[in-house]
Amino acid sequence: MRTAVVVIGAGHAGLAMSRCLTGRSIDHVVLERGEVANSWRTERWDSLRLLTPNWQSRLPGYRYDGNDPDGYRTMPETVEYIARYAEAIGAPVRTRTTVTSVRRTDGGYVVVTDQGEWRCRAVVIASGACNVASVPALAAAVPASIATSTPLGYRNPDQLADGGVLVVGAAATGVQLADEIHRSGRPVTLAVGEHVRVPRLYRGRDIQWWMDAAGVLDLRYDEADDLARARNLPSLQLAGYPDRRTVDLNALTSIGVKLVGRLAGVRDGKAQFSGSLRNQAALADLKMNRLLAAIDEWAARTGLDGAVAPPERFAPTAIEASPPLSLDLARGEIRTIVWATGFRPDYSWLDVPVLDRKGRIRHDGGVVDSPGMYLMGAQFMRRRKSALIDGAGDDARELAAHLASYLDGRRIEARAQRETLGGQNLRPAAAAL
Amino acid sequence: MTAVAEKQVDNGVNVAALLGAREALTAAPEAAKFNWRASCSWVNGTHSRTSVKGFFGLGQEQSHRSEFTFDVDHPEIFASEDHGATPVELVLTGLAGCLTAGVAAIAQLRNIQLKSVKATLEGSMDIQGILGVDSDVRNGFDGIKVKFDIDADASREEIEALVAQSQKRSAVFDIVTNPTNVTVAVN
The missing domain is CATH 3.50.50.60 (FAD/NAD(P)-binding domain)
Structure with a gap:
């Protein structure tokens, strides 16, 4: 089977990317080993609720419209939210399709699954940052x-x-x-x-509201003082x-x-x-x-x-x-x-030499060190909020633009689309974490 | 350029070299493997003399500019001749030197001019442990207290942050707070 882009993983990050690719009329599939939002369904403890309030789950073309914006979703509510998103954007998801290998070929990649092989020019890895404890x-x-x-x-x-x-x-x-x-x-x-x-609440408002409003969550990866440290910071x-x-x-x-x-x-x-x-x-x-x-x-x-x-x-x-x-x-x-000593992603299926000596993917703001390969959802990938549901949208928009240029055969610098909106004002608050 | 950026801070620490080393060693982690050495000869009684000179690092043998020696002994109340500091005082010396170096380096990095830094250390110990009087009492310190008096062009909070970060990055703080495998063999 052939397509332009294979997105691996139908969680919020893969779906946000799918929406942006659709917006650019780029042919793609989203491969999902289980059902949409699989790890939210199967790998979370019973009492867990999202650490971000309901309003803070904006995705491209989708947002919370319920009557409890300051509440925190349970896992079933989170699964429903993401599953509805997949429906709303008509994402071309192939469920129950497990990727067993990704390797480079001339001009693209072969993605091998338990439901057959895909040939594509670009791959987006949105398989999650917390696959392994x-x-x-x-x-x-x-x-x-x-x-x-x-x-x-x-x-x-x-x-x-x-x-x-x-x-x-x-x-x-x-x-x-x-x-x-x-x-x-x-x-x-x-x-x-x-x-x-x-604190959960500060001066009467959710700490996430403050960090969002003051620009702390928008701090970019190429503006962080010590990116390696920022990416390893405990939650x-x-x-x-x-x-x-x-x-x-x-x-x-x-x-x-x-x-x-x-x-x-x-x-x-x-x-x-x-x-x-x-x-x-x-x-x-x-x-x-x-x-x-x-x-x-x-x-x-x-x-x-x-x-x-x-x-x-x-x-x-x-x-x-x-x-x-x-x-x-x-x-x-x-x-x-x-x-409770952290999580890491599982890249055991990735047969492209892009891992560093500690098993992390080498990438520049999600542009992986292999032409046509992209990453989504990693901690502080393009900005501090990259691993949040609310952070997937900005990353997907920028990486989809980069990916489109790649498919068009144009060179583009990963950092070329730097946002300057309010940047200077926010710097002191943004650097505080 | 703002006035802040032009402030000349000099604590005698070459931060550029340290940051350069950090970058170089991230790229070539093998060079970061060091071996520190000391050799000790018994003199008489509880008196011994330890010297340090060579060490290994950055992929090759290295050397101090000269050999340093340390006389180690115990005070007269231990029926010794008191030719030098006790071993446990040298542990405190190591901790003090490590934390103080860290304060200076981090202050330089954070553009904070130090005027004076004084650390006072106290290790408390119940010697029933080393004497074998009570097996429930440990041999080593039951606690170490470090007090810093720091005069610097910085707020109290900035100074507290310097001291906290210095503990976080200190080799000797790690050595005394965490267990280490020690292998002792007889040739």
Whole structure:
């Protein structure tokens, strides 16, 4: 079978790209291993809600039109939202089609699937950034008596044995799981390394509203001070709870979660925690306060001060005087370890030499280091919001333009379409995270 | 150019060289593999002398400009002759040197002029551990406290951020806060 472009993955990112290709009358198919929004259907825990409010899910030609713009979607609602988008834009999706190989040929690519082969001139990889749960190598030393789980397999606390749970990692996933597991009556110890603390609500508005309005989310990849660091930053400590509560370390401590340092090793059946917890908390507090100060400055400059609640600052993260440095896993106190230590994409099917030594795709703002190949949905790919549903639109529009030029045989620089809208004004706020 | 950009900050740190090294080592990570060495000879009693000179890095043998030696001993209340600092004081020395170098380098990078930096370190220890009096007491420090007094052209928050970032990037802070495999063999 032949087409101009094969888009791999029918999630929000692949669909946004499909809409932009259709808009340019570029012949394409969207290959999907399961159903539309597959990973939202099959790889998320039961209680998860989106970390962005309902209004913040704008896609090309599509937006939220319900009566709860500030709420947070459940997973079934998210699946419905994306499935409706696929219908609304008439995306040429081939479901139940698993890509097993992509390789280069003269003038294009061969995409091999379990439903036959596609030949095309361009490929868009929109297969997701969170296909595999990253588990640290030290997991191998965990005693066999301890059950382990990852966020991709975890559904709810009832799956876990009664007794203590060590949650490793304090990004969005770790803090949410620590919160719900501890509330289920299983005492949680949370191992905390580098993390990003933010309040859910600031001055009466969602933190995502502030970051969107002040331009923080629009910071471009070629304007970031340290792009490698920005791309590796842990996710914000946020949850989409209906009561809009903040789920930072202080909130967890207040319900009885025990904080320990980063899990640094497992030796002789004992988990060893870093003595750096206090500094990790200090770094996160300083970083949050810089973000809030930038927001305040932006609010003052744009005349919002009268319209929103006054500036506020939150209590520093409380760390006990001597957090424990080790925990005997054989003692029975901990029955389960949950690895909330991040995710990575699966490119095992990609037979084009575009991966760096750490297995990441080499790309310049989504223009992959192989002619006619593009990436979507990666962390900070073209701008800070690239991995959000709300960020797929701008990236898809720009990359579709690049792709169209490529198909036309024209050279184009990845960075040529720099947006200047408001850029200078937003710089201080944008750089704060 | 704005007035801010013209501000001349000199903490004696060659930031351009450090940033250049970071870029070069990202491209050639093999060159980033270093080996640090020390050799120690027993003198008498608890007195020993350790010297450092050669090390390996950037793909080849390297050397300090000259050999540095450190006398290590214990004070008289330990029935020793006190020819030098105790080993644990040298650990504090290493931590202090590492954090202070980090403060200077990061201040330079962030365009902050330092006037003075003073670190005071305190490691608390219950010597029942090393004496074998109580096996529940660990041998090493039960805690280390570092206090920085920093005078610089910067706000308190900027100075706190310098100190926090310096811990984040410090080799010795990592060594003392995280476990390390130590292999000791007899030739």
